[in-house]
Amino acid sequence: MIEFGCYREGFLETIFDVIVVGGGPGGSSLAALLGREGTSTLVIDKAVFPRDKVCGDGLTPRALYWLNVLGCLDEVIAASRSYLTDADLFIDGKHVLTGTYSSTGKYPGFCVILKRKALDHIMIRHAVSHGAVLRPGCVVRTLKWEADGVVVEGVCEQGPVRYKGRIVVGADGANSMVSRALGNQIREGVTAVSMRGYFEGAQIQGSGMQVYFEEPYFPGYGWIFADDGGVANIGVGLAVDRDFPSRSSVRKIYDDFVAARQKDALRGGKVSGNPKGGWSSFFRPGRMVAERVVLIGDAANLGDPMNGGGIHMAMESAHIAAPAILQALKEQDYSAASLARYEQAWNRTNEVDWRVGEFFLTIGKNAPLRDYWLHLLKAMAGLARNDPALREFVGGLFSGTTSSRSTINPATWMQVAPMDPQLWLSAMRPEADANAKQPTSALAWKAAREIMHRPLPTMGWAVQVLTSLTNITDSYVRNEIRDAGRRAVE
Numbered sequence: 001m002i003e004f005g006c007y008r009e010g011f012l013e014t015i016f017d018v019i020v021v022g023g024g025p026g027g028s029s030l031a032a033l034l035g036r037e038g039t040s041t042l043v044i045d046k047a048v049f050p051r052d053k054v055c056g057d058g059l060t061p062r063a064l065y066w067l068n069v070l071g072c073l074d075e076v077i078a079a080s081r082s083y084l085t086d087a088d089l090f091i092d093g094k095h096v097l098t099g100t101y102s103s104t105g106k107y108p109g110f111c112v113i114l115k116r117k118a119l120d121h122i123m124i125r126h127a128v129s130h131g132a133v134l135r136p137g138c139v140v141r142t143l144k145w146e147a148d149g150v151v152v153e154g155v156c157e158q159g160p161v162r163y164k165g166r167i168v169v170g171a172d173g174a175n176s177m178v179s180r181a182l183g184n185q186i187r188e189g190v191t192a193v194s195m196r197g198y199f200e201g202a203q204i205q206g207s208g209m210q211v212y213f214e215e216p217y218f219p220g221y222g223w224i225f226a227d228d229g230g231v232a233n234i235g236v237g238l239a240v241d242r243d244f245p246s247r248s249s250v251r252k253i254y255d256d257f258v259a260a261r262q263k264d265a266l267r268g269g270k271v272s273g274n275p276k277g278g279w280s281s282f283f284r285p286g287r288m289v290a291e292r293v294v295l296i297g298d299a300a301n302l303g304d305p306m307n308g309g310g311i312h313m314a315m316e317s318a319h320i321a322a323p324a325i326l327q328a329l330k331e332q333d334y335s336a337a338s339l340a341r342y343e344q345a346w347n348r349t350n351e352v353d354w355r356v357g358e359f360f361l362t363i364g365k366n367a368p369l370r371d372y373w374l375h376l377l378k379a380m381a382g383l384a385r386n387d388p389a390l391r392e393f394v395g396g397l398f399s400g401t402t403s404s405r406s407t408i409n410p411a412t413w414m415q416v417a418p419m420d421p422q423l424w425l426s427a428m429r430p431e432a433d434a435n436a437k438q439p440t441s442a443l444a445w446k447a448a449r450e451i452m453h454r455p456l457p458t459m460g461w462a463v464q465v466l467t468s469l470t471n472i473t474d475s476y477v478r479n480e481i482r483d484a485g486r487r488a489v490e
Contacts, residue, residue, distance in 0.1 A: 019150070019168045027045075045137075051117060096382070135163070145291065151163070171297050194235055199272060210224040282357075289336055313350075351475040352476050356405050360407075372446075
């Protein structure tokens with residue numbers, strides 16, 4: 001265990017340039033990037049590493065890309081016992097598509113499985129090797145703004161501790177204390193709740209990466225991510241909010257999902273340990289930056305709404321935040337306006353895609369529409385099976401390598417969608433299985449009747465859908481204006 005402190009007899013020994021609260025992928029990435037530039041950086045985490053973390057353990061091509069940029073991809077791959085180039089998609093228990101990862105572009109054409117306990121330990125060691133100071137086992141309680149910095153007060157085994165930083169970064173996850181200190185409301189919008197467990201000795205049938213869409217947890221999904229040694233991470237995640245709560249407990253949904261998979265995909269596997277639950281949110285917080293404070297990763301609710309991915313988004317936000325923080329330190333300007341360069345840079349790169357993902361999550365969370373959307377997903381999978389371009393496009397959306405904004409771009413669909421009308425008609429016909437007896441029109445009418453019986457939630461949902469569309473348009477227009485201005489200057 002690596003541990004350093006700077007507290008002595010109740011007095012602050014030094015002021016760090018940056019204090020990062022949270023040592024996960026986002027926090028450790030940022031600490032390493034800052035440490036490389038000679039910035040004095042303290043990382044505080046409530047756990048002692050190595051520590052467990054509720055996660056699917058799948059490192060997508062986009063996550064591997066950022067690990068490579070950071071400089072610790074080789075160690076991550078060496079620690080993993082997997083190399084996956086495809087993934088199986090199941091809808092209502094039936095296999096509908098095997099997708100592959102594109103090997104073109106900047107992202108690698110594979111993914112790996114590695115427990116977060118191992119990944120986070122590798123990444124925090126990497127940060128320390130670049131000069132970061134780690135203070136594990138410390139629960140942060142409050143932030144106090146002073147003239148020359150922000151005091152972070154917490155509690156560890158030895159008692160109260162206080163550290164001061166010129167800038168504080170909240171990388172402390174969905175239940176971020178730093179975010180709450182800025183006045184943000186936690187879990188006020190769409191929240192993804194999840195539960196995962198482990199099996200050992202599983203004889204995985206099919207790909208080691210399997211994704212399941214089923215009505216009880218749609219628009220979330222179930223997953224099985226297994227390495228070559230038969231260790232499988234299995235779990236479910238579902239999106240809920242005040243108007244559309246879960247129809248059952250997450251534990252029951254998880255138990256039902258596991259029971260169904262033990263007969264096929266997990267054949268021969270034995271339960272290892274107890275399942276654990278977690279959550280993350282998919283709505284923009286009121287503030288991503290404030291005077292001397294920045295939020296990254298899940299603390300800023302920056303997970304990908306399209307596929308639920310949080311690791312690659314946390315690392316990416318760290319890489320975007322680092323230059324803005326370094327510039328603020330250089331100029332000795334720690335105002336919200338100065339640090340807002342980080343939020344502006346994130347918006348330029350990711351906001352349109354994030355807003356499109358938010359839109360699909362919003363329309364999908366309406367429970368009466370679940371059967372209808374699942375039917376459409378089956379149709380899309382049927383088309384993709386016989387069309388390589390569409391199959392690669394769909395696989396890219398699930399893995400995060402295809403931009404979400406491409407789903408609303410007519411030019412993209414002209415390139416990837418089959419042109420034969422008969423293929424579309426065939427894909428939309430009801431299948432012979434018991435889960436799809438009704439044609440698309442009947443499913444749509446059924447959904448409409450159920451929606452009309454819940455007028456108030458439906459009205460609120462319709463407003464949210466319209467708001468999401470407005471946000472997409474607004475973010476797209478703002479990006480276009482910024483790009484036009486930049487081109488004019490150049």
